[in-house]
Amino acid sequence: MTFTSHMDRALAQARAAAERGEVPVGAVVVSPSGAVVAEAGNRTRECNDPTAHAEILAIRAACAALGVERLPDHDLYVTLEPCPMCAAAISFARIRRLYYGAQDPKSGGVAHGARVYAHPQCHHRPEVYDGLSEDRCAALLRDFFEGKR
Ligand SMILES: [Zn+2]
Numbered sequence: 001m002t003f004t005s006h007m008d009r010a011l012a013q014a015r016a017a018a019e020r021g022e023v024p025v026g027a028v029v030v031s032p033s034g035a036v037v038a039e040a041g042n043r044t045r046e047c048n049d050p051t052a053h054a055e056i057l058a059i060r061a062a063c064a065a066l067g068v069e070r071l072p073d074h075d076l077y078v079t080l081e082p083c084p085m086c087a088a089a090i091s092f093a094r095i096r097r098l099y100y101g102a103q104d105p106k107s108g109g110v111a112h113g114a115r116v117y118a119h120p121q122c123h124h125r126p127e128v129y130d131g132l133s134e135d136r137c138a139a140l141l142r143d144f145f146e147g148k149r
Contacts, residue, residue, distance in 0.1 A: 006030050007101060007133040009039055010077045013054060014140055017041030024140045025080045027054035029062040032073040032096075038062035054078060055086035059093045070094040079137040081130065084109030087116035091124045098126040101137025 006028045013026025022042040029038045040057035044050055055078050062071055075097040076090060081104040088109075090098055100110070109116050110128060117125040 004034060005099070005132055006036065006075075006077045007079070007099065007137070009036060010054075010079050010101070011133065011136060011140065013039050013041040014079045014137070017043070017054070018140065018144050021045060024144045025054045025078065027058040027076060027078040029058050029071065029095075030075045030077065037065055037071075037074065051085065053083065053086050055082055056089055059089055059095075063093070072096065075099065076126075077132070079133075080104050080141065081108035081110050081112065083107050084114040084116050087114070090126055091116065091122055094124050095126045097129065099129045099132050101131070101133050102141060103130065103134070103138075 010026040010028045014024040017026060018024035022045055026041045028036055031037050038058045038061035040054050040061060042054050043052040043057060055076065063069060070093055072094040073096050076095045077099045079101045081100050081102065082090060103111060105112050111130060116122055
């Protein structure tokens with residue numbers, strides 16, 4: 001089986017988020033057969049919702065579309081290392097593989113900070129693959145924050 005990265009779609013969602021004035025992070029949920037089930041970008045400003053991160057919105061949309069509570073055997077692509085909240089949500093959703101782009105030493109919760117999946121309390125750990133399209137993911141965030149100053 002050949003590996004197809006869905007990071008380009010996650011990046012497109014991140015760019016769309018930047019155009020809305022949101023922090024440019026995008027996420028895509030992919031089914032076991034490789035079909036995109038849901039995709040989302042950050043909408044915390046638009047929704048006045050601090051939990052409206054791309055990963056949370058994509059997981060919610062995927063569960064709603066499929067009428068299920070969890071997403072076993074599904075994969076999630078996200079342009080930035082998930083924060084602790086999203087890392088926990090990814091675990092609760094039983095996501096099989098987590099692919100992310102840029103590292104987030106400041107707010108990440110997978111390889112940094114809380115390291116959610118390293119705790120014994122964590123009952124489901126996705127396989128984690130980092131550094132996918134890392135340069136493009138990081139450049140998008142850098143450009144966004146430099147534009148703000
Ligand atoms: Zn998050």
